[in-house]
Amino acid sequence: MKPTHIVAIVVIAIAVGVLISSMGSVTEYVDFATAQEMYNKGKDKSLHIVGTLPKDNSGKVVGMQYEPRLNPNLFIFEMIDNKGVKEKVYYNDAKPQDFERSEQIVIIGSYNKEKKFIAKQILMKCPSKYEGEQKKI
Template structure:
């Protein structure tokens, strides 16, 4: 076998090893029910849950607890997942800045079965796009006037 073939096989083996290690660490998107089942199985791996904040009829967030004076690293809120299950989320970091404006929220963490809450390690926000403007009005275009015949 040539040296170039041996080197190529070594590079391929290293690439396969890297791919397998990253797939093993990959987190999955689940609902709160599935997160609870995973926790009951004894798994402590991080999972992603997609949902929205619980809001009242006026659009105000319901059940949010954050007092930066007392404890700036304690933030709690109620989230509704894609299957409409409500769950209390505890995040031991300061409240994300644009949480009130977000359309969707992704919490990364695991279920705490003892306290019946979801412990978030990270919060990802999907904010409304600044390019989406539902109040756009179409301008009426006027025909161009030709100056040739005048």
């Protein structure tokens, strides 16, 4: 065999290995109902859920519980998924900075035995500083 053939086979083998390993770490974007259904069927894997924070009439975020003096590593909040379902989310870490200012939230996690959604990670989409007033030219 020529050295170029050997190199080509090695490169293909590495590419296949990378593809197979990355397929196992892919998570799905679902809503709360689908996540609950998947947990009930025994599929206990991390899922992405996209949603927003509930707000009162004045625009203030409601449904958050965070008391850093009692437990700085427990943040509980309510989130409304894209289908309008409101659910409590438990995050075993400190409340992210500027959490209340987020336009959209993506939580990554899964349900536990007590049927609580445990977020392992929170991703926030904050308002753009470029939106709003536009200058006339």
